[in-house]
Amino acid sequence: MKHVQLFLLALTACIVFSACSQKAGDTQDSAQQPETNQTEEQAQQEPPEQGPLAPLTGRQVDEPLEQRIVGVMIDNHPAARPQSGLVHADIVYEILAEGPITRYLALFHSHIPDVIGPVRSLRPYYLDIARGYDAVVAHAGGSPAAKEEVIRTGYPSFDDTRNGGFVFYRSDHRQAPHNLYTGRALLEEGEARFGYDENYEIPALRFKPEAEAMNGQAAEWLEIVYDSRYYQVAYEYETGSGTYTRYINGEQHTDAESGQPLTASNVLIIEASHRVLDDAGRRDIKVQGEGRGYLCQRGKWQEITWKYQDGVIRPFVDGVEVGLYPGNTWVNIIPDNPGLEESVSLMRHKP
Template sequence: MKGIRLVLLTFVILFAFAACTRDAAHEEAQPEQGQEEEQQDQEASANTGVTAPLTGLPVDEPLTERIIGVMIDNHTQARPQSGLAQADIVYEILAEGPITRYLALFHSQTPDVIGPVRSLRPYYIDIARGFDAILAHAGGSPAAKEEIARTGYPSFDDTGNGGFVFYRAEHRKAPHNLYTGRHLLEEGEARFGYDQDYEIPALLFKPETEEMTGQEAEWIEIVYHGQYYQVAYEYQTQTGTYTRYIGSEPHTDAESGQPLTASNVLVIEAGHKVLDDAGRREVDVRGEGKGYLFQRGKVQEITWQVKDGVIRPFADGQEVGLYPGQTWVNIIPDNPGLADIVSFKAH
C-alpha cells in the first residue's frame, strides 16, 4: 500500500511541475508575441505603398497638411538648434556677411521646439513658394518684407501680427532666443486660414536598394567662410547616411543631443550679389547651374534647374532621384564656385 501511495504522490508532483512549466513558458512567450505583433504593424505601415512627398519614407496614410518653412538661425550663439533633425528638407544659404541661415521645411513631422528663429530674405521666399509653404520668421530684409506685403504670401512674422506663434526662451540671449513649435504653428495656420487652397509638390525618389555609382565621397567639406561656417559631412556605411559637422564638431540637435544626418546632400552653385554694407545678398535660386549630389558615399556631377517650382538635380537631361530620407541643400556662390568651395574624398 505504501508503494502505491508513493507512486501516486510522485505522479501528482510530476503533473504539477509540468503544469507550472507550461504556464511559465506561456508567460515568457507573451512578450515575444507582442513584439511580433508590433513588427507586423510596422511592416503593414511600410507596405501601404504611401510615402511622404518630401522624404519618400513610408507613412500610415497620405499627408495632406500644408508644408511649413521656418527660418532658423545659424549664428554661433544660436547653436545647437532645435528642430533641424525633424525637417524633411533643409536649405542652407548665406544670409549676411559670412553667416549662413537655414530654411527648414516641415511636413511629415513637426517638432514641439523649433529655433532659434531669425529673419527672412527674398530668395528663401522663392524656395518656399515652390512648396507652397507657410513661412515662419522674425522680420526680414527690406526687400523680403516688401515682397511679403506686396504678394500677401502666407507667413507668421514675429515683428508683425504673427507674434503669438513665437516665444522667447530663457536659456539664450536675444536675438538668438526666439522659438516656435508644432502647436503654435497649427494655431497660427488655423487662425489665419492658411490651411486651405495649397498644393504639395511631388519629388522623385529611387528605391532604397538601388546602388549608387560614381567617385568615392565619404568625407565632404563646404567652406562658406572660415572655421565657424565650414560644413562637413561624413558617410556612415551602416546607416547609408551622412553625419553633418560644423567645423570639426558634429552638428547636433539641442533637444536630443544627437548628430544631424542626411540621406542626400545636394550642393549647388548660384549667382550671388552683395546688396549693402550689412552683407545682404541677392541669390538666384530660380535659374540653373552646376552642382554635386552626394549619396551613399559617392558623388555625381549634376546640373540643377527649377522644375514645378522646386530645385531638382539632373544628369544627361533626366531628373536624378533622391534616396528616401532627409535632404540637405547647400547653396554656394558661383564665384568662386564648386571647385574652390567644395572638396570631397574617400576615408
C-alpha cells in the first residue's frame, strides 16, 4: 500500500511539473511573440539598403561606376536620322553647329552601347561642356578653333581625322559623311591604348527623390524651333512613365538600332549668347556663364537661371540649385536672340 501511495505521489508530482513546464513554455512563447512582431515591424519601417547611384542619372546601379565618361559628337543632319545610341545617353546637349543645323554632344557613362553615331565634328563650346565632365571626346575633326584647342591643351579625344581612326568605322548603309560610327568595344580599346582610363574626375550632380512633387505650371507639350523648316524639336509628357518623348519635325525621334523612341526625365532649355563667325555659319556660343531658361519635369515647367558652375550647366531658382529627377536629361541650348519667348512654346496639352 505504501508503494502504491508513493507511486501515486510521484505520478501527481510529474503531472504538476509537466503542467507547470507547459505554462512556463506558454508564458515564454507569449513573451517572445511581441519581440518577433516588433522586429518584423521594424524591418518593414526601415528603408531597404540603397546601392550605389549612377553619377549622371541618379539611378541605382549594381556596382559603382568607375569608368570614365565618354562624350560623342553625333550628327543631326536629316540624312543622319535616325541615329544610333542616343537612347542610352545619360545626358545629351543639343546646340547649333553651323547654319540652322544642330548637333549633339551625347555623354555616356551608365551604359555605353555597341553602336553610336553617325559621328561628326567638334566645336569649342562642345569641348567646354565635355571638359566639365572630364569626358573623353570622340569626334571627326572639328572647326579650326576646336582642333587647335584639342592639340594645344592635349585634351583627351579620339579624332577620326588625326590620332583615333582605329576607334571608328564606316557603315555602307549611308553615304559619307553621315556614316561614321563607333561603339563600346572600340572606345574602351582607345582609352586603354592612350591611357585615358586613368586620372579623371566625375562631377557631382544634384538629384531629388522620385516621390518629390514638381513645382511649376503644366506643360505636357514643349516645342523648340531652331529652324522653321528642318529643326523643330518637341517633347510630349507621358504620365505613366513620368518622362518626355522626343519629336523632330512632328515625328517621334527613335533609335536606329532598337526602334525605341527617345525619352527624357528632365528637359532643360536655356538661352545663351550666339555669334556667327564665318560664312559656313560656325558660331561662338557662351556656355560658360549664366542666363535664363526653363526646366521641364513631370509635365510641368518653371523658369530658372542657369549657371555654368563646377564645369556643369545647372538650374537655379532663387539662388538654390534645383535637383533633377533620377533618369536621363536633355539640354537644348538656343540663341538668346530671339530668345526663349520667341523660340519655345510650353503648352498644357499637345495641340
